[in-house]
Amino acid sequence: MLPTQMSEARAAAPAAQSPALEAGRQRQGRLWSNLKEVCDLLHIPAAFSMNADELLFQHVQFKTGQRVHTIGQPFDTLYIVNSGFLKTVLIDEFGNEQVLSFPMKGDMLGVDGIHSRHYSSEAVALSDCDLILLPFKKLTALGRVHVELEHMMYGVMSRELVREQAMIGMLGALSAEARVARFLVSLADRFAQMGYSSKLFNLRMTRHEIGSYLGLTLETVSRTLSAFNEIGLITVDQRTIGIKDAEALKTLRRLPPSRSRSKSPASRKAAAEAPAAAPPVQLVAAV
Amino acid sequence: MLPTQMSEARAAAPAAQSPALEAGRQRQGRLWSNLKEVCDLLHIPAAFSMNADELLFQHVQFKTGQRVHTIGQPFDTLYIVNSGFLKTVLIDEFGNEQVLSFPMKGDMLGVDGIHSRHYSSEAVALSDCDLILLPFKKLTALGRVHVELEHMMYGVMSRELVREQAMIGMLGALSAEARVARFLVSLADRFAQMGYSSKLFNLRMTRHEIGSYLGLTLETVSRTLSAFNEIGLITVDQRTIGIKDAEALKTLRRLPPSRSRSKSPASRKAAAEAPAAAPPVQLVAAV
DNA sequence: CGTTAGCTTGAGTCAATTCAACAGCTGTGG
DNA sequence: CCACAGCTGTTGAATTGACTCAAGCTAACG
Numbered sequence: 001m002l003p004t005q006m007s008e009a010r011a012a013a014p015a016a017q018s019p020a021l022e023a024g025r026q027r028q029g030r031l032w033s034n035l036k037e038v039c040d041l042l043h044i045p046a047a048f049s050m051n052a053d054e055l056l057f058q059h060v061q062f063k064t065g066q067r068v069h070t071i072g073q074p075f076d077t078l079y080i081v082n083s084g085f086l087k088t089v090l091i092d093e094f095g096n097e098q099v100l101s102f103p104m105k106g107d108m109l110g111v112d113g114i115h116s117r118h119y120s121s122e123a124v125a126l127s128d129c130d131l132i133l134l135p136f137k138k139l140t141a142l143g144r145v146h147v148e149l150e151h152m153m154y155g156v157m158s159r160e161l162v163r164e165q166a167m168i169g170m171l172g173a174l175s176a177e178a179r180v181a182r183f184l185v186s187l188a189d190r191f192a193q194m195g196y197s198s199k200l201f202n203l204r205m206t207r208h209e210i211g212s213y214l215g216l217t218l219e220t221v222s223r224t225l226s227a228f229n230e231i232g233l234i235t236v237d238q239r240t241i242g243i244k245d246a247e248a249l250k251t252l253r254r255l256p257p258s259r260s261r262s263k264s265p266a267s268r269k270a271a272a273e274a275p276a277a278a279p280p281v282q283l284v285a286a287v
Numbered sequence: 288m289l290p291t292q293m294s295e296a297r298a299a300a301p302a303a304q305s306p307a308l309e310a311g312r313q314r315q316g317r318l319w320s321n322l323k324e325v326c327d328l329l330h331i332p333a334a335f336s337m338n339a340d341e342l343l344f345q346h347v348q349f350k351t352g353q354r355v356h357t358i359g360q361p362f363d364t365l366y367i368v369n370s371g372f373l374k375t376v377l378i379d380e381f382g383n384e385q386v387l388s389f390p391m392k393g394d395m396l397g398v399d400g401i402h403s404r405h406y407s408s409e410a411v412a413l414s415d416c417d418l419i420l421l422p423f424k425k426l427t428a429l430g431r432v433h434v435e436l437e438h439m440m441y442g443v444m445s446r447e448l449v450r451e452q453a454m455i456g457m458l459g460a461l462s463a464e465a466r467v468a469r470f471l472v473s474l475a476d477r478f479a480q481m482g483y484s485s486k487l488f489n490l491r492m493t494r495h496e497i498g499s500y501l502g503l504t505l506e507t508v509s510r511t512l513s514a515f516n517e518i519g520l521i522t523v524d525q526r527t528i529g530i531k532d533a534e535a536l537k538t539l540r541r542l543p544p545s546r547s548r549s550k551s552p553a554s555r556k557a558a559a560e561a562p563a564a565a566p567p568v569q570l571v572a573a574v
Numbered sequence: 575c576g577t578t579a580g581c582t583t584g585a586g587t588c589a590a591t592t593c594a595a596c597a598g599c600t601g602t603g604g
Numbered sequence: 605c606c607a608c609a610g611c612t613g614t615t616g617a618a619t620t621g622a623c624t625c626a627a628g629c630t631a632a633c634g
Contacts, residue, residue: 090452090453090456092456092460096460098455098456098459098460100452100455100456111444111445111448112445112448112449112452113445114441114442114444114445115442115443115445115446115448115449116449120449120452121452140437140438140441143437144431144434144437147431150427150430150431150437151427153441154401154427154440154444155401155402156402157398157401157441157444157445157448158398158399158400158401158402158444159402160448161398161399161402161444161447161448161451162399162402162403162407164448164451164452164454164455165377165387165399165407165408165451166377167451167455168385168387168451168454168455168458169377169379169385169387171455171458171459171502172385172458172499172500172501172502173379173383173385173502175589175590176589176590206611206612206613207612207613207614208612208613212459212460213459214459215458215459215460216590216591217590217591217592218612218613219590219591219592219613219614219615220589220590220591222612222613222614222615223590223614223615225614226614226615238598238599238612238613239612239613462621462622463621463622493579493580493581494580494581494582495580503622503623504622504623504624505580505581506581506582506583506622506623506624507621507622507623509581509582509583510582510583510622512582513582513583525580525581525630525631526580526581
């Protein structure tokens with residue numbers, strides 16, 4: 001169904017490639033993480049005055065294509081991605097998937113299930129994954145004892161909300177090119193954050209999934225990537241993307257969206273193109 | 288700047304019309320609500336074993352056009368809408384507004400500020416409003432004592448997240464007509480939930496704001512409403528909307544989105560139109 | 575009573591989609 | 605081992621939904 005993990009072995013393919021997980025230890029033949037490791041993963045500054053290894057959280061592994069949770073399934077646990085790549089999707093009345101996010105290391109899954117006590121989305125592994133289980137009841141109970149944990153929860157949920165707001169803003173206001181450009185930039189940022197190269201990486205998802213995520217068709221995504229390639233903003237070879245001009249990608253926009261304050265009609269065409277002030281094709285030592 | 292409150296006096300105009308607030312009492316010349324009332328507003332079943340009036344939350348009033356909070360402003364309090372209508376917006380680098388939501392009675396504001404400790408959106412009153420202040424620190428402290436309160440917080444944040452996910456799905460997958468149709472239906476539902484007529488109501492926002500919210504131009508919104516009016520799905524008179532065929536609005540969709548599983552190419556055109564199985568214009572006793 | 579903001583409607587345009595053909599790669603099975 | 609089936613990705617051509625531009629109308633306000 002999904003591509004094999006062959007691509008994992010390719011150059012510059014980050015994550016999920018090594019069975020040596022950064023966080024986690026063996027116990028009873030399984031991997032467990034303590035609170036400190038969980039907080040580190042979430043980028044939450046945790047000033048813990050507690051015995052770290054007192055409470056441990058279990059890991060679970062999922063293979064490519066496996067579902068972590070499905071829509072309507074009773075909610076009882078949150079997940080944190082320790083390694084690997086996933087997608088979360090909504091499924092409409094015709095069975096069409098709408099991709100909501102591409103969770104990776106440090107992201108939390110399952111928050112949408114808290115309210116109705118049932119997951120409202122589906123999470124699918126795009127590569128082999130290692131997730132940390134956070135039983136929700138246990139978590140809230142702990143939150144009452146460890147204030148930092150509670151703050152972590154609020155912080156993560158709020159962060160997720162802000163992320164989705166930005167997504168709504170993007171879908172509502174940006175052109176196809178701008179969406180694809182920002183998608184690439186945000187992916188690059190994520191990779192950088194995880195310690196991988198932000199200049200050369202492999203996409204974990206199909207054009208179809210990217211299109212669904214960005215509210216575009218796969219053809220438009222493909223064409224846009226090709227166009228960026230021709231302009232020299234990126235290099236494309238199947239799922240291997242090289243970022244050549246991150247600045248241009250970041251600032252790429254729609255032609256001034258309608259009733260903008262800019263009175264000059266002449267500035268339009270100019271603003272539509274990438275502000276390639278510097279020579280377009282500037283090779284960057286990748287990997 | 289914004290329309291006057293004249294429209295409030297019109298027929299079937301809900302909320303903000305009466306100074307008699309359902310929740311709240313006078314104390315020191317101001318309105319306050321207890322925890323029970325707050326929970327009721329949020330539709331959170333609160334089985335409280337506590338002295339209700341022990342902890343009170345202060346109300347604040349905002350006039351039409353006033354800002355509740357602005358982008359970048361330090362975060363310290365959440366708000367619950369007790370009455371009135373608002374919009375929350377993102378503002379891009381050119382000053383263009385992107386509407387994110389239209390909060391009304393029972394909705395919570397400010398959650399996006401928790402993560403970065405600064406509000407990431409701006410909330411503007413579209414009518415005179417009465418909001419309940421929830422100082423965040425106080426709230427989390429209380430949450431540790433009253434478990435229900437903590438659950439309320441998680442529940443509300445999760446609910447908000449699910450709502451935004453649905454929004455993303457809508458923006459990513461639906462046609463202009465379908466978006467407008469669902470917008471009307473969701474408004475009607477909200478009004479019904481608040482005890483107002485779901486068959487006849489006044490929009491609180493301009494076409495421009497609706498367009499921004501739905502990722503469309505104001506012209507498209509206007510045209511679509513006119514079209515629905517002609518088909519007999521609704522009646523339109525400026526901001527007064529009458530819902531005539533809620534079912535048709537609910538099921539109105541885009542022509543099967545591309546690679547859908549449906550093999551039959553013949554079914555396309557049919558599905559594009561509203562499934563008006565029943566005679567199209569079916570008058571409903573309104574108000 | 576003129577001004578302004580909001581709404582409607584028309585005409586033309588264009589960005590993104592739909593439809594279609596083809597190429598590359600993988601896994602399968604004869 | 606090679607042919608074949610399926611998925612993925614690319615590219616072209618034609619179509620169209622939504623946008624832009626523009627004009628005019630209404631209601632509210634100073």
